Each structure stands twice: as structure tokens, then as C-alpha cells.
Amino acid sequence: MAALLVSVPAASAQARVIEITADSDSRYKIAGQRTPEITVKAGEQIVLRVTAHRGKSWNRDGSIHGFTLLRAKDRTRVEGWDLLFKPGKQEFVLTAPTEPGEYVVVCTVICSEDHEGMHMKFTVLP
Ligand SMILES: [Cu+2]
Incomplete structure (x- = not known):
């Protein structure tokens, strides 16, 4: 767990906020998206509001x-993106991978019998 749980520090004020829900039905959800997907720029700083x-x-x-980020091509983990969520709201300040490409977010907690279906596409743009 390299990620930092923070309470809105001034340093992250300009970072883009991405809001997600990790829901009781073992699905990630993003408002306004039928199929949730996160797109970031390489090396971009973001605040993940969960x-x-x-x-x-x-x-x-x-x-x-x-919420663990894997490289889609070989399923290896991305350092600093191995998060665990507690009930309720929480925020993480994260730096996007520097390597553009396709990634996947997977849930690492056995949260129901449908836990294997809890994943989401994650794209890093150059
Ligand atoms: Cu889960």
C-alpha cells in the first residue's frame, strides 16, 4: 500500500479529480458512464475520490x-496503485503511469461471489 490517504491537501488542489463508486454489487461505477472507464495522461497527477x-x-x-492497476499486456502491477477501500468516502493522490497504453483496474478483495467481475478499463494517453 504505497498510496496515501489524505484529507485534501493544498498541494493537490490543481490535480484532476476522478470520482468513482466501488459498489455493493461488486462493480466500479462512474457517474454518466454506462461502462466505467478511466482515461488519464501519462504522468498526470490525479485525485481519486472514492x-x-x-x-x-x-x-x-x-x-x-x-483497486489495483495492472498492465493489460502482462497483468503486472503498477507501483503505487495498489489501493484498499474502507466503507464510505476516501481520497487518494496518485500519479498516472508514465508509460502510455492499456491498463486494467481489478478488485483485490473477495467482495462477493461476483468479485471476479469487478474490473474496469484504464487508459493512459501520451
Ligand atoms: Cu470488490
Whole structure:
């Protein structure tokens, strides 16, 4: 867990905010998107603003969903993008990967029997 849980520091004031919901039905959701998808610019700083709702099961440490970024081509993890969500609202200040391409977000918490379906496309533009 390299990511920082923060309470809106001044340094992140200009960073673009991306709002997602990690929902009780084991799905990521983004308002206005039928199929949720995140697109960022390489190296861009973003604030990930998350609302998380508990599914049918969760981790013993209280984490209810995960958010881990993998490179689509080889499913390797991107450093600093291995997040765990607690119930309710939380924010993470993150730096987008510097390598443009296709990535995928996966949930790492067994949040229901449909947990395997909890993933989302993530694109890094040059
Ligand atoms: Cu989940």
C-alpha cells in the first residue's frame, strides 16, 4: 500500500479529480458512464475520490474493495496503485503511469461471489 490517504491537501488542489463508486454489487461505477472507464495522461497527477459500499464479504482488516492497476499486456502491477477501500468516502493522490497504453483496474478483495467481475478499463494517453 504505497498510496496515501489524505484529507485534501493544498498541494493537490490543481490535480484532476476522478470520482468513482466501488459498489455493493461488486462493480466500479462512474457517474454518466454506462461502462466505467478511466482515461488519464501519462504522468498526470490525479485525485481519486472514492465512495465505497460493502458487498457480501470483506477483508478482516475492514477493507471492502480493492483497486489495483495492472498492465493489460502482462497483468503486472503498477507501483503505487495498489489501493484498499474502507466503507464510505476516501481520497487518494496518485500519479498516472508514465508509460502510455492499456491498463486494467481489478478488485483485490473477495467482495462477493461476483468479485471476479469487478474490473474496469484504464487508459493512459501520451
Ligand atoms: Cu470488490
